[in-house]
Amino acid sequence: MPHSPAAWWRTASIYQIYVRSFADGNGDGIGDVAGIRERLPYLRDLGVDALWLTPWYVSPMADAGYDVADYRDIDPIFGTLAEAEALIGEAHENGLRLIVDLVPNHCSDRHPWFQEALAAGPGSAARERFWFLPGRGEHGELPPNDWRSYFGGPAWTRVTETDGSPGPWYLHMFAPQQPDLNWEHPQVRAEFEDILRFWLDRGVDGFRIDVAHGLTKKPGLPDVGPDPDPTDLPYQDTDGVHDIYRSWRAVIDAYGGERVFVGEVWLPTPDQFVRYLRPDELHSAFNFEFLCCAWEVGPVREVIEQTLAAHALVGAPPTWVLSNHDTIRHVTRYGRQETGFDMGDKRHGAPTDLDLGLRRARAAALLTLALPGGVYVYQGDELGLAEVEDIPDDLLQDPTWERSGHTDRGRDGCRVPLPWSGDHPPFGFSPPDAPAEPWLPQPLVWKDATAEAQSGEPGSMLSLYRTALTLRRTDLTRLPETVSWLGTGPETVAFTRGDDFACVVNFSEAPVELPAHHGVLLASGPVTGGLLPSDTCAWLRLAPGAASDTNAL
Numbered sequence: 262m263p264h265s266p267a268a269w270w271r272t273a274s275i276y277q278i279y280v281r282s283f284a285d286g287n288g289d290g291i292g293d294v295a296g297i298r299e300r301l302p303y304l305r306d307l308g309v310d311a312l313w314l315t316p317w318y319v320s321p322m323a324d325a326g327y328d329v330a331d332y333r334d335i336d337p338i339f340g341t342l343a344e345a346e347a348l349i350g351e352a353h354e355n356g357l358r359l360i361v362d363l364v365p366n367h368c369s370d371r372h373p374w375f376q377e378a379l380a381a382g383p384g385s386a387a388r389e390r391f392w393f394l395p396g397r398g399e400h401g402e403l404p405p406n407d408w409r410s411y412f413g414g415p416a417w418t419r420v421t422e423t424d425g426s427p428g429p430w431y432l433h434m435f436a437p438q439q440p441d442l443n444w445e446h447p448q449v450r451a452e453f454e455d456i457l458r459f460w461l462d463r464g465v466d467g468f469r470i471d472v473a474h475g476l477t478k479k480p481g482l483p484d485v486g487p488d489p490d491p492t493d494l495p496y497q498d499t500d501g502v503h504d505i506y507r508s509w510r511a512v513i514d515a516y517g518g519e520r521v522f523v524g525e526v527w528l529p530t531p532d533q534f535v536r537y538l539r540p541d542e543l544h545s546a547f548n549f550e551f552l553c554c555a556w557e558v559g560p561v562r563e564v565i566e567q568t569l570a571a572h573a574l575v576g577a578p579p580t581w582v583l584s585n586h587d588t589i590r591h592v593t594r595y596g597r598q599e600t601g602f603d604m605g606d607k608r609h610g611a612p613t614d615l616d617l618g619l620r621r622a623r624a625a626a627l628l629t630l631a632l633p634g635g636v637y638v639y640q641g642d643e644l645g646l647a648e649v650e651d652i653p654d655d656l657l658q659d660p661t662w663e664r665s666g667h668t669d670r671g672r673d674g675c676r677v678p679l680p681w682s683g684d685h686p687p688f689g690f691s692p693p694d695a696p697a698e699p700w701l702p703q704p705l706v707w708k709d710a711t712a713e714a715q716s717g718e719p720g721s722m723l724s725l726y727r728t729a730l731t732l733r734r735t736d737l738t739r740l741p742e743t744v745s746w747l748g749t750g751p752e753t754v755a756f757t758r759g760d761d762f763a764c765v766v767n768f769s770e771a772p773v774e775l776p777a778h779h780g781v782l783l784a785s786g787p788v789t790g791g792l793l794p795s796d797t798c799a800w801l802r803l804a805p806g807a808a809s810d811t812n813a814l
């Protein structure tokens with residue numbers, strides 16, 4: 262079915278809920294479904310269109326739920342299937358669509374299939390659903406190939422058979438507790454189509470697909486070698502992956518209600534990336550090029566141009582994303598000297614000017630919300646939260662910390678439970694009558710960043726997001742998708758969409774003059790005398806007759 266131009270997801274603002282850190286309903290210090298249900302009015306009032314929930318399935322939590330042991334049930338830490346069903350219904354009642362996270366590249370080592378494979382022994386049919394291969398070396402003591410896990414260390418673990426003898430190795434591109442599934446196997450394909458139907462039948466509006474570029478592997482699982490070509494790796498973006506999405510698309514299209522797939526597609530070139538967005542594959546995918554881009558005028562303009570051009574080739578809407586649960590929060594990134602993001606070198610602890618980072622984050626929020634397409638807001642973006650960089654070593658939970666031999670502190674700093682209210686931890690994260698310690702410690706400075714402290718404060722990040730998301734919905738999503746650059750000087754990113762709207766961001770250190778306009782619809786900082794301060798974004802009305810300076814700070 263061709264992309265429908267009016268579909269909701271083409272212009273949606275989608276809020277990412279990292280379930281274990283959003284809100285704790287039962288007072289054990291871990292976020293859960295009950296907590297989300299209580300906070301639905303907050304999300305409705307924020308003005309987003311949809312929610313994406315990180316995995317909530319039964320899991321031993323070796324990778325915070327991205328190691329799934331039962332795809333058709335909810336982990337007791339998060340609640341029950343009945344509560345999940347209630348949440349889906351209540352989200353809809355609040356005008357919010359709900360997208361769940363699907364993890365098809367790997368399951369948990371506690372998944373019944375993997376347990377069965379271990380028990381069934383070498384050469385068994387049960388092992389064919391995974392990648393069990395004999396080791397190299399005289400006694401099979403070396404891994405079958407040279408692939409490295411994304412979390413550090415080899416991507417293979419050797420099995421000890423039930424009789425105690427050393428067996429073959431199995432592939433895990435992430436932690437050893439996350440064995441990769443063999444997508445050549447028909448049962449794997451059938452199982453996931455059934456899982457899709459299970460959740461579609463329960464009313465979900467779509468799926469975020471984990472590691473969407475990685476499901477199939479190059480035949481023979483060849484070595485990558487010492488100097489691999491990043492555009493041609495044997496464990497990502499191999500041709501077979503597209504067949505999977507074509508068959509999934511047929512499954513989802515058989516349901517009404519414009520349900521969607523959003524791919525987590527990390528690939529080095531736009532050409533590879535947009536192939537996932539052809540009309541019979543995924544509906545959209547996260548724009549990691551934009552997330553990783555430095556806060557600098559040239560790169561930002563270039564990434565926007567490149568994004569728009571690449572998506573136009575396949576008729577898919579672009580998306581804009583600043584942060585997620587795997588990255589360094591952008592308030593922190595933008596306050597550093599190196600403002601780009603690199604998954605391989607997260608620059609933990611680099612000197613940071615958080616005031617500068619926050620100013621830029623405000624501008625970036627308005628920039629992303631003004632561009633055509635979809636936009637993702639990671640929980641806490643709307644509160645202007647910075648990365649938490651002082652979590653004690655012994656409290657770190659991300660497997661990256663151990664797997665990297667304590668060289669990469671991992672992703673816990675962007676996963677700290679949200680501050681809702683009050684002036685001390687847990688800042689309303691847990692119910693007042695059961696104020697458990699949050700699963701990761703919250704910094705005391707968050708007393709000024711709580712949703713409560715920022716509500717009704719006209720200059721707060723929360724107020725900016727609320728106003729911007731509302732204006733986006735009422736006015737901006739109706740604008741023409743075409744972006745026309747405005748010649749406002751080399752230090753600005755400025756564009757129009759139609760005759761009556763312009764967005765201008767000043768990347769220089771000095772104020773710049775705004776182009777001729779008839780009113781400031783919204784600005785991320787003070788606009789006076791027609792001057793736009795450094796690291797500030799303004800939305801302008803260009804046509805006469807519009808209200809003047811309505812939302813300028």
Ligand code: NOJ
Nearest residue numbers: 324327435471472586587
């Ligand atoms: C991407 C997810 O976003 C990340 O959190 C997870 O660790 C890996 N995929 C493995 O599932």
Ligand code: CA
Nearest residue numbers: 285287291293
């Ligand atoms: Ca809880």
